[in-house]
Amino acid sequence: MGCIVDGVPAGTRPDLASMKEDLKRDVPYPVLTRRVEENRMRLLSGVYRGRTLGTPISIIVRNSNVESDRYKLIAMKPRPGHADLTYRMKYGHWDWRGGSRASGRTWAPMIPAGSLAKQLLDLIGIQVSTRILILGGVEVEPKGPNNLRTLIQHLAKEAESTGDATGGLVELSISGLPGGIGAPWFWRFQADIGHAILNIPGIKSYEVGAGIAAADLRASEFNDDLTWGSDGSVRGRTNNAGGVLGGITTGAPFICRFAVKATPSILVAQRTVDLNGGEVEMVTEGRFDANFTPRVQVLAEALAALVSADHLMISGFLPHDSVIPYEERLTYTKVEVD
């Protein structure tokens, strides 16, 4: 699996350790999956002597745990809920091994790419984080009996006996964003983040701030009253807007939530068609994720960081070509003496 990250300014020092840490979060709870990859990454270009060159950075993450034969089943019998059917419709000729590009696995290199973006955001005090609000239909209580670890153990056990999968609801927040980022029309900040999040396989909803609850609120309840912050900034007393007004950030944390559907490939018999004719019952043989919500967290953070970094560059809050001041570039020697 590979990706090319374009637009990282020259002179930054990629923190490989945190890229590797993020990659570990690809499978944060091995108990929920039957596929755990080694996830070793390699940078092929764009970095010289520990610092970025401003040129495209290519990253590869090799698959080390491949069982293509298991997917023979789906070559002519599309899995309900998966993309086998639509890939057929679009391409006719497709590589069914591993589920092709519809596999969540193809997103692995996006994780270190996102780490690079997170490191850029770090330079100006911006943090992206996620938390799971609902898992397997149960509200997560950070300190209660339904805490995340207990729920995960429970879901893993349940999936082991039923062969069925579950989904979840995730909240993503971006804190430290300055006000004024985004654009009023096609590049609305929340639209760009939503475009990225909804591109992650298996995401079925996206809401910002009060979200769907806005349908039931009066304006007097929804509107965030304004006040002066202690630092002289104008801020909302509440954050129903989710940190954006008119597509432009307010300076409050950007907050969104999205639903992750239950893993489509399950060990329960489901009805499908045989593309050679007739209908059949199928039980998927491939590797089965009882719930991939925790795996989506690091991906969503990566994408939100990449989109935010682009917006911050456009608005001039992050440098685009180089982090080395213009006056120092001709005589810059740190790379040589490192």
Ligand SMILES: Cc1cc2nc3c(=O)[nH]c(=O)nc-3n(C[C@H](O)[C@H](O)[C@H](O)COP(=O)(O)O)c2cc1C
């Ligand atoms: C990190 C990650 C892991 C996933 N693991 C699986 C899996 O093990 N089995 C499966 O059937 N789908 C898995 N999916 C979901 C499918 O990729 C997805 O449902 C499919 O591509 C169809 O796309 P759609 O759900 O957006 O319509 C995973 C998705 C992600 C993001």
